Amino acid sequence: MLQSNNVWKFIGFWMAWHMHLCALVNNSREVAMSSSITLLRHLCATVIVFILVALGSFAYAFPVTELFISEYIEGTSNNKALEIYNGTGAVIDLASGGYNIQMFFNGQMSAGLTINLTGMVADGDVYVLAQSGADAMILAQSDQTNGSGWYNGDDAIVLRKGTVVIDSIGQVGFDPGSEWGTGLTSTADNTLRRKLTIVSGDPDSLDSFDPFLEWDGFTQNTFTGLGSHEIIAPVITPTPEPSTCLLLGTGLFGVFLLGRSRNK
Numbered sequence: 001m002l003q004s005n006n007v008w009k010f011i012g013f014w015m016a017w018h019m020h021l022c023a024l025v026n027n028s029r030e031v032a033m034s035s036s037i038t039l040l041r042h043l044c045a046t047v048i049v050f051i052l053v054a055l056g057s058f059a060y061a062f063p064v065t066e067l068f069i070s071e072y073i074e075g076t077s078n079n080k081a082l083e084i085y086n087g088t089g090a091v092i093d094l095a096s097g098g099y100n101i102q103m104f105f106n107g108q109m110s111a112g113l114t115i116n117l118t119g120m121v122a123d124g125d126v127y128v129l130a131q132s133g134a135d136a137m138i139l140a141q142s143d144q145t146n147g148s149g150w151y152n153g154d155d156a157i158v159l160r161k162g163t164v165v166i167d168s169i170g171q172v173g174f175d176p177g178s179e180w181g182t183g184l185t186s187t188a189d190n191t192l193r194r195k196l197t198i199v200s201g202d203p204d205s206l207d208s209f210d211p212f213l214e215w216d217g218f219t220q221n222t223f224t225g226l227g228s229h230e231i232i233a234p235v236i237t238p239t240p241e242p243s244t245c246l247l248l249g250t251g252l253f254g255v256f257l258l259g260r261s262r263n264k
C-alpha cells in the first residue's frame, strides 16, 4: 500500500518528468517528435498519477493501528461483555499477539483476573468476550466466554498486548465508590459504547477516568450494539518531506518552462 509521502514523491516525479518533456518539446523539430505522441504521453502520465493518488488515499482509511475496546456491558446479574474492535486493516491473531484482558477489583493495583484472548479477529470486525452466565443475546454474539467473577462497575479493566496496556476503562489502583461517570454514561448498570470518532485506546490505565470523554451511555441490559462497531475516520493531511518538496518545486518549475515554450 502506498504511503502518503510516496504519493507526494510520485507527484514530484511526474512534474519532474514534465520538465524532461519540456526539453523534448524545445527540441521537437530536431527529434521530430509528433505532437500526438506528446499528447498521449501527457494523458498516460496524468491517468497513472490519478490512479496512484487514489490508491494512496486508501492509506488514510486505516487510522486505527491497534485493537481497542468498543463496547462495555455491565448489566444485571452476569450480563457482562467486552467488545474489542479491529480497524487496523489486517486480520489479527489474538493468541499469537499475546492479547489479554485484565480486571482490577475494588481499587487494587494487581489484576484479580487475567483472560488470555484466543482466535482471529478480521479487519472491521469485533471480538466479543462475555461472562459465561450472560443473557442468550450476549452469548449469541460472543467469541469467547469466561466463568469467573467479573467487574461490577467500580473495577478497572485493561486490554493488553503482551504486558503493554493498549486500552483501559476506569483507573487501576483507584476505587471510585460505585462507578466512574454518572447517569447512563457510567460504568455501573449501563452499556458503554465507544464514540465513533475514537480510533485508539486509552493506554494510560493509571490516570483519572471520565467516561463522558470517549463513551456514549445506554440503559442497563442494552445488548443491541454488541457484535459490530463503526468508526468515523479522521481526515489526515499528508505532510511532504523536505526532499519531496524539492522534487515538487523542480517539477513545478518544469511545468512553468513547458508552458513558456508552448506560448512561444
Ligand SMILES: [Ca+2]
Pocket (backbone or CB within 6 Å): 105, 106, 151, 152, 153, 154, 155
Ligand atoms: Ca467491584
Ligand SMILES: [Ca+2]
Pocket (backbone or CB within 6 Å): 168, 170, 202, 203, 204, 205, 206, 207, 208, 209
Ligand atoms: Ca486512562
Ligand SMILES: [Ca+2]
Pocket (backbone or CB within 6 Å): 070, 071, 083, 193, 225, 226, 227, 228, 229
Ligand atoms: Ca458494538
